[in-house]
Amino acid sequence: MRGLKNKGLDWRNPHYLFPKNINAAYxxxxxxxxxxxxxxxxxxxxxxxxxxxxxxxxxxFKDGDLIIRTLESPKAYIEESREMHNCIERCExxxxxxxxxxxxxxxxxxxxxxxxxxxxxxxxxxxxxCNSYVKERELIExxxxxxxxxxxxxxxxxxxxxSIEMAA
Numbered sequence: 001m002r003g004l005k006n007k008g009l010d011w012r013n014p015h016y017l018f019p020k021n022i023n024a025a026y027x028x029x030x031x032x033x034x035x036x037x038x039x040x041x042x043x044x045x046x047x048x049x050x051x052x053x054x055x056x057x058x059x060x061f062k063d064g065d066l067i068i069r070t071l072e073s074p075k076a077y078i079e080e081s082r083e084m085h086n087c088i089e090r091c092e093x094x095x096x097x098x099x100x101x102x103x104x105x106x107x108x109x110x111x112x113x114x115x116x117x118x119x120x121x122x123x124x125x126x127x128x129x130c131n132s133y134v135k136e137r138e139l140i141e142x143x144x145x146x147x148x149x150x151x152x153x154x155x156x157x158x159x160x161x162x163s164i165e166m167a168a
Contacts, residue, residue, distance in 0.1 A: 069105075112127060114140060
């Protein structure tokens with residue numbers, strides 16, 4: 001709904017609120033929004049992203065074939081959103097100061113997008129393609145929990161300072 005409202009579409013229209021086929025309606029809206037607003041990332045958004053997320057760029061955790069990493073630019077968020085068929089692009093999650101979005105892959109296959117709170121260090125969302133349930137959620141949670149100290153260190157490091165992982 002936020003995406004419709006932000007793009008100037010009538011978000012109160014029953015056609016959008018009560019569709020007969022929710023999946024078809026969802027993808028129809030997405031197509032309309034992308035067609036109506038194809039966008040290169042504006043410089044002001046790139047600058048804001050850099051200011052908010054630069055400390056987390058390059059953050060990556062591994063456990064066997066499971067890799068969890070940050071998305072490194074607004075363009076990466078757009079590409080990830082299109083590949084995973086979810087809303088991280090349209091909700092502008094990349095401009096939230098209270099959370100970071102992580103991407104989980106298993107054996108080089110996209111597994112999930114994870115929104116992690118930078119206030120409570122808990123997972124707010126963990127979704128597979130098309131916002132479906134993630135079977136490997138426990139593995140993802142365990143790996144993130146194990147690496148919370150690295151996230152905290154990056155969150156509070158001063159500009160130009162190297163992270164714990166890089167310094168070692």
